[in-house]
Amino acid sequence: MIFCIYYFYKNPDILRQYATKTQNNAKDSSLIKRNSSEIINEQSKKIQNPPHLKDISNTIENIDSKNWESQKNLYLLDEALSSEATTNAQEQFLRGELLDNTLKDIQEKNIVKNLVDAESQNLLLLGLENKYQNIQPKIWQENPQGSINTIQTNKKILYLTLDACGGAYDKELIDFLVESHIHATLFINAHWIESHKEEFLELANNPFFSIQNHGTKHKPLSVNGKSIYGIQGTDSVAEVFHEIYDNEKLIFNLTGKKPTFFRSGTAYYDDIALAIAQDMGYKIGGFDIIGDGGGTFSYNKILQQAKKVRSGSILIYHFNKPKGDTRKALQTLIPQWLEQGYEFGLL
């Protein structure tokens, strides 16, 4: 059933059958008051030049059975087209308004919740377990191949990333960034979100910040339980999945947005765990400048580290350690970078 959208898109005849079926099924619908050939002609024209179907066709072009975002979109559309409760959605689809209006409508009605929670989650996990069963990882390191550690650019631009792994909230640091109009990407762990819901929503609503996924239990990402710095990593495909997905769901339910970057606790990955994150639609948020060593570096050491920046650098700091020197050092560094002509980009 989920592929009906594909057939509609590729084959107006199927659309004709669908329109007829819809008319037969929905006798009281306003749709039936319209001439069916009128609807079909109109829709066929749109299919040949489909501004409203752009998102659907992009989804279909990029469809990958293991890709979380594709799956989620298809399930949403499928629900829109198959549920009796959403006859309006069927009509809107035929009128070419589905993505513009109905998806929002469906999300508001919380239909998305059931889909995300049950069927598609299980299917995706099963798919991942099948794909990676019997494959042993070969790599275990920080920022491994496949991780995005710098951004290619001709502009003088830096990418500040600040993590909240758990712990406290350096509100003064965040206020300083906002007052200085500095963009920053915030990698936030589920523990921090749970203990700072109000602050999290404020950050998510602030256009200076991009909210990204820093894991559910803040574990290094491994399919076989590798450790680093004495921290035990995830130990199966399912645990990798939940380390990523559970925090994604938390963020999605609070903000309506799915993060696009993932950074594991410690930024360590094995190659299979990294591939799973990519299959789930994520880019891996690496870095080329270790800014504050998990919030432990001294003021002078943080200044020293920052000497290595160049255009396109991704820097990692922390905003969950208000007692450390990160804030004081960034209050020195950021004005210097601005004076040197750097701008600040979002991941």
Ligand SMILES: [Zn+2]
């Ligand atoms: Zn962290």
